[in-house]
Each structure stands twice: as C-alpha cells, then as structure tokens.
Amino acid sequence: MGLALVGVTLVTLVLFIFLIITKRQIDLLKNVKKQEDRERRHRLSKSLSSLKWGLAVSLVVVVITGSLALFGGRTAKEIYLEHTHGLGFSSDGKRILIPAHDGLKAYEQGRWFTPEGAKHDYMGFSPVDEGFYSSGHPAPDSNLNNPFGIVKSLDEGKTLQSLALDGETDFHNMAVGYISHVIYAYNPQPNSQMNKPGLFYSKNEGKTWTNSNIEGVSEEPTTIAVHPSEASIVAIGTPTGVYLSKDFGNRFEKVMSVGQNTSLFFNITGELFIGGFQDGAYLVKMDLKNNKTEQLTIPALTEDAVAYFAQNAIDDDQMAFTTFKNDVYYSIDKGVSWTKIADQGKSISYKDEEGK
Incomplete structure (x- = not known):
C-alpha cells in the first residue's frame, strides 16, 4: 500500500506540471495571430494535442493507482472460509x-x-x-x-x-x-x-x-x-x-x-x-x-x-x-x-x- 501511495503522489505531481505547461501553451496559441508565423502555430497545436493525451493517460493512472492503494488486497472477490478454526x-x-x-x-x-x-x-x-x-x-x-x-x-x-x-x-x-x-x-x-x-x-x-x-x-x-x-x-x-x-x-x-x-x-x-x-x-x-x-x-x-x-x-x-x-x-x-x-x-x- 505504501508503494501505491508513492505512485499516486508522483503521478499527481506529473499531472500538475502538465496542467501548468498546457495553460502556457494555450496562452501562446491565443497570442499567435492567424497571419503571423503559421508554422509556429502549427507546432504549438501539435504540442497541445500531445499534452492532452498525456493528461488523459495521467488521469487513468491516478485512478487505477489510487484504487489499488485504497483497496488493494482488501476485496472480497476470492475470500472463502474453508474449515474455520476460531474467531x-x-x-x-x-x-x-x-x-x-x-x-x-x-x-x-x-x-x-x-x-x-x-x-x-x-x-x-x-x-x-x-x-x-x-x-x-x-x-x-x-x-x-x-x-x-x-x-x-x-x-x-x-x-x-x-x-x-x-x-x-x-x-x-x-x-x-x-x-x-x-x-x-x-x-x-x-x-x-x-x-x-x-x-x-x-x-x-x-x-x-x-x-x-x-x-x-x-x-x-x-x-x-x-x-x-x-x-x-x-x-x-x-x-x-x-x-x-x-x-x-x-x-x-x-x-x-x-x-x-x-x-x-x-x-x-x-x-x-x-x-x-x-x-x-x-x-x-x-x-x-x-x-x-x-x-x-x-x-x-x-x-x-x-x-x-x-x-x-x-x-x-x-x-x-x-x-x-x-x-x-x-x-x-x-x-x-x-x-x-x-x-x-x-x-x-x-x-x-x-x-x-
């Protein structure tokens, strides 16, 4: 459970960095006029698309890792009491x-x-x-x-x-x-x-x-x-x-x-x-x-x-x-x-x- 929590912390940190970078990229896109530097605008658009995929993957990892941290080893799916010997x-x-x-x-x-x-x-x-x-x-x-x-x-x-x-x-x-x-x-x-x-x-x-x-x-x-x-x-x-x-x-x-x-x-x-x-x-x-x-x-x-x-x-x-x-x-x-x-x-x- 300790390792899972460390994983959640690290992934959350990465997600936070992605959010900051994404905001900056969006701000840059807003400042690029249509008639100016089309090539730069194209590069920024591709970068933003990659960041969006990164954000999606990070969110999935956070959900999975967090679930493992909270419930790992504690599900009832395979619990069976065979020959109970006490209580x-x-x-x-x-x-x-x-x-x-x-x-x-x-x-x-x-x-x-x-x-x-x-x-x-x-x-x-x-x-x-x-x-x-x-x-x-x-x-x-x-x-x-x-x-x-x-x-x-x-x-x-x-x-x-x-x-x-x-x-x-x-x-x-x-x-x-x-x-x-x-x-x-x-x-x-x-x-x-x-x-x-x-x-x-x-x-x-x-x-x-x-x-x-x-x-x-x-x-x-x-x-x-x-x-x-x-x-x-x-x-x-x-x-x-x-x-x-x-x-x-x-x-x-x-x-x-x-x-x-x-x-x-x-x-x-x-x-x-x-x-x-x-x-x-x-x-x-x-x-x-x-x-x-x-x-x-x-x-x-x-x-x-x-x-x-x-x-x-x-x-x-x-x-x-x-x-x-x-x-x-x-x-x-x-x-x-x-x-x-x-x-x-x-x-x-x-x-x-x-x-x-």
Whole structure:
C-alpha cells in the first residue's frame, strides 16, 4: 500500500506540471495571430494535442493507482472460509479475525479481506489485548517447523514468535487469557515439556507447564475458555455440559448440562458465553457470581450450531459467531439483530455498511 501511495503522489505531481505547461501553451496559441508565423502555430497545436493525451493517460493512472492503494488486497472477490478454526476481534476492535484452513481472514466496515502474512493453518486461535496466540501448521511455502507448537503474533500474522514445543505438538484445544496471557492447552500426547496427555497451563508463555488434575470431569474437553484477567478461572465444555474451575483446572464443577456444548467464550468483564445444541442451537450468557443464564436471540440454524463466538473487548455492542457450516453472523447491538456476513464459507460484503 505504501508503494501505491508513492505512485499516486508522483503521478499527481506529473499531472500538475502538465496542467501548468498546457495553460502556457494555450496562452501562446491565443497570442499567435492567424497571419503571423503559421508554422509556429502549427507546432504549438501539435504540442497541445500531445499534452492532452498525456493528461488523459495521467488521469487513468491516478485512478487505477489510487484504487489499488485504497483497496488493494482488501476485496472480497476470492475470500472463502474453508474449515474455520476460531474467531476473535482485533486488538484495536476494528476487525473480525477468522483463521481458516488457508490463512487468516478479516472483516472490517462491511468488507472482507486477507491480511498480510503467510497463509498458515491456525489452530487453537486465541486473540488477546496485544495480538493473538495460536497453534497449527505453517503454510506450504513457509520455512517454519510443522507443527507450530505455540506461537504468538503482535501484528495480526505478519510475523510469528515461537514460544514453545516448536515442531512437536499441534494444540486444537487451546485458550489464552485476554489480559493475563495464561495459556491453557489440552495435550493430545506426550512431548518434551508435557509427560502425558491432559490439561496443562503456563503462566510464562510456555517456558514451563503445570498439569491440571481436572477432577470432576470424566470426558475429554471439546472446548476451552479462560477468564480474561483471573488466570485461575478456566471453563471446559464436553458433549454433555459445561464445567468451571477456579483453581487452575484442578477441580471442576458442572455449571450447565443443557445438551451438547459447542462453544465457550469469556468476555472482557468475565461473563461466560455458552453455545450448544439441544433440539436446536442456542447461545446463553452466564454470570459466574450466581451461575444464572440469559438466553440470547440468534438466527435460526438448521442442523447447525455456534462453533465459535466472540464479543469485541473495545466495543461490547459488537458480537460475532461462526457455525459448523461456516456461516458467519455479526451484530452491532449486542445480539438484538444479526447480519449474515458469510454463507457456508462464501463471504458476503456490504460496501455501504458504516459499521461501528
């Protein structure tokens, strides 16, 4: 985008010079009488004709270059969400970020685009206040080790910092505290830092890990969510309910048993959002102080459910969720109304949408 802006500036400068020269040439033509110096008049006419063509070409270049500067890399023509693996808002609250099978996708002010950076296959995608953490696999043309282990990005995927277990483990079930940055990961098999499968957490970005006892849970977790600031509070979902721990995952209490849990998310104030399925998809908000739940209205989902949910930490009016069929919905009024921005993976852009 920087080079395109430089191009616009240079072409605009050339256009300005053309305008000055043209004005002078026109003034000269006006001062040449018909009966005087016909040859000079003819030469000036040819010069003016050339300048007019130059002006036309310059205008075209300015329009094209300016369009590239404004919209280059941000059109929705070829955006397709294949196998979405997470959801979140950018640290500045301006964009929805969705990791797909072929890299990170973003939605901002009614438009989909692909951010800069390699098209990595992110898993366990966890946005935080200063970027995101993730696991997964590198892009086919990347020189990074496969799998990632755990990585961190401060620039929405342009660059990645390897934190732990590089080339060893791919964590599908992982969550990170939005402010605390404590990492919880369900380990699928032993590795150099985790001697067995199970739930582990790290308070120092993966340098050391502690195994949680997960007492009270007999099923393997399908979803994990971490309180934004209280590192000891973690929730896990299973095919039969939702469990909550306040002691780093050592002891869990079942707090909801309505059907199958499909999605968990802690917002910035510590409220727990629970997506699930029982005779249809549902989304509820839970107050951890008393475990009371509030049903949220979502669009009717046919044989589908909420796969990932997120609320904007900068503007809590904004919410978004994806489904297992790769539909994406976006709300700017705390879920009172929803706009469908992707249909079975195919992006939908709203060019006139102002957003918030």
